[in-house]
Structures are given as structure tokens and as C-alpha cells.
Ligand code: FES
């Protein structure tokens with residue numbers, strides 16, 4: 001029996017076994033390839049999406065265990081109407097190879113929803129599980145501060 005998932009505000013019927021990780025449902029069944037596969041064992045954060053607004057490693061959640069609406073990088077904003085966090089990422093030229101960045105942005109968006117003006121320490125703690133082989137950590141931190149300001153000032 002198909003499973004109904006709400007992804008980026010749209011309802012989808014997914015006809016896959018319940019033990020398929022959400023990451024592969026998103027990428028292979030729904031074509032939402034912005035969410036990346038890095039390690040498959042909750043060690044890198046590349047696969048981070050939001051479930052019920054909480055940053056979640058989609059490689060670790062089975063289809064049958066998804067218990068709320070899912071937001072992926074494709075649902076945060078559109079090219080014509082980027083979310084503040086995406087604008088801040090662009091302004092700070094955060095990405096290098098880019099592979100980890102959708103996971104970083106989804107994690108950062110959850111952080112800002114919980115803590116609107118995080119300190120450096122709060123950023124480092126929240127982002128610690130999202131690895132970047134290109135070492136973009138200083139720009140990630142700067143972009144999160146910028147996004148917090150944009151949201152605060154409505155810029
Ligand atoms: S692919 Fe899920 S945490 Fe690395």
C-alpha cells in the first residue's frame with residue numbers, strides 16, 4: 001500500500017517498501033536530488049532535511065517512520081525568491097564544491113528557527129555534525145549571522 005508523504009507542501013504517494021530510507025525516497029523516487037548522500041551512517045550531515053521543522057538525517061529515517069511534513073532544500077525558496085538563509089549563503093560565497101551545502105543550509109535553517117540570533121558557540125554546536133571537506137566553516141558561520149540579521153530586519 002502506498003505511503004503518503006507531504007514534501008515541501010505537496011502530498012506524494014510513494015509505492016516503496018517501508019524500510020527504504022527517506023534519502024532514497026527523495027532522490028530516487030521523487031527526483032529531489034538536492035539532498036545528498038555522503039556516508040549513510042549519520043556521520044556527515046549531507047543528507048539533512050527537516051521533518052516537522054527539525055533538522056534530520058534522511059539516511060537514518062525509514063519511509064515507514066516519517067511522522068510529519070518534510071522540507072528539503074528545494075522547498076526552502078525558489079531561484080526568484082530565495083529564503084534569507086540562501087541569500088546569506090550566496091552573499092558570503094559559502095560553497096566551494098557544494099556537495100555538503102544543502103545539508104548545511106537545512107541544518108542552519110533549523111537552528112535559526114529555534115535560536116533566532118545564535119552566538120558563535122551556538123552555531124558551532126548546532127553545525128558540528130555537518131562536515132565540509134572544503135573547510136567552509138568560517139563562511140558558514142558568517143552566513144548564519146547574516147541570515148539572522150536579514151530575518152530580524154526583514155531585509
Ligand atoms: S549521508 Fe546521512 S549523515 Fe551522511
Ligand code: FES
Nearest residue numbers: 097098132133134
Ligand atoms: S563545500 Fe565541498 S564539502 Fe562542503
